[in-house]
Amino acid sequence: MTETTTIEQDITAAVSAARIRLRFDRVVIGLIARLKAALDDVVPQDQSIIFTLTAPIRLPAKTAAAIEALVRDDLDRRDIRTTLHGNHVQLRRVAGVPARMPRVTGFVHNQPSDSEPILDLAEARLLGQE
Numbered sequence: 001m002t003e004t005t006t007i008e009q010d011i012t013a014a015v016s017a018a019r020i021r022l023r024f025d026r027v028v029i030g031l032i033a034r035l036k037a038a039l040d041d042v043v044p045q046d047q048s049i050i051f052t053l054t055a056p057i058r059l060p061a062k063t064a065a066a067i068e069a070l071v072r073d074d075l076d077r078r079d080i081r082t083t084l085h086g087n088h089v090q091l092r093r094v095a096g097v098p099a100r101m102p103r104v105t106g107f108v109h110n111q112p113s114d115s116e117p118i119l120d121l122a123e124a125r126l127l128g129q130e
Contacts, residue, residue: 004102007125014121015107022118023055023108031060032106038068042075043103047095049075050122051106052115054088063087090115094123101126 015022035051043049049071057063066084070091074080080091088111097103105126107118 003100007101008105011105011122011125012107014125015118018117018121020113020118021110023110027057027060028055028108031057031064032108034064035067035106036102036104038064039071039104042072045099045103046097047093047103048097048101048126049104050092050094050119050126051104052090052118053106053108054111054113054115055108057087057108059085063089067091088115090119092119092123094126097126098128 012022031053039049051067051071053063053067063085067089070080070082070084070089074091075093077091078093080089082089105122107115107122109115109118
């Protein structure tokens with residue numbers, strides 16, 4: 001298991017402890033993997049992109065492509081909130097991240113959950129402030 005995987009598991013555990021339900025179905029895992037692969041070389045070494053997305057994801061390929069374009073086009077913005085193909089998406093760029101941390105981290109949650117605590121918990125862990 002890589003250190004990146006362990007860090008992501010720590011973030012997931014913190015989110016679960018906050019009683020926020022995350023999704024881990026096949027579509028979610030595929031979408032997150034696709035975005036990590038596509039964006040890993042785009043995000044600068046000292047930064048991370050955290051994204052949240054509401055379920056259900058009905059158009060995973062189109063949603064992933066739209067998120068990828070959003071990151072590539074607006075990488076300088078710290079926070080982005082939008083709706084893509086019926087899913088609420090929130091992106092947060094975090095600067096000052098140690099090199100060992102993942103550059104792209106994503107979470108899919110159910111509609112009623114607020115994404116702000118997910119982003120806050122993930123940001124704190126990526127910056128070593130947990």
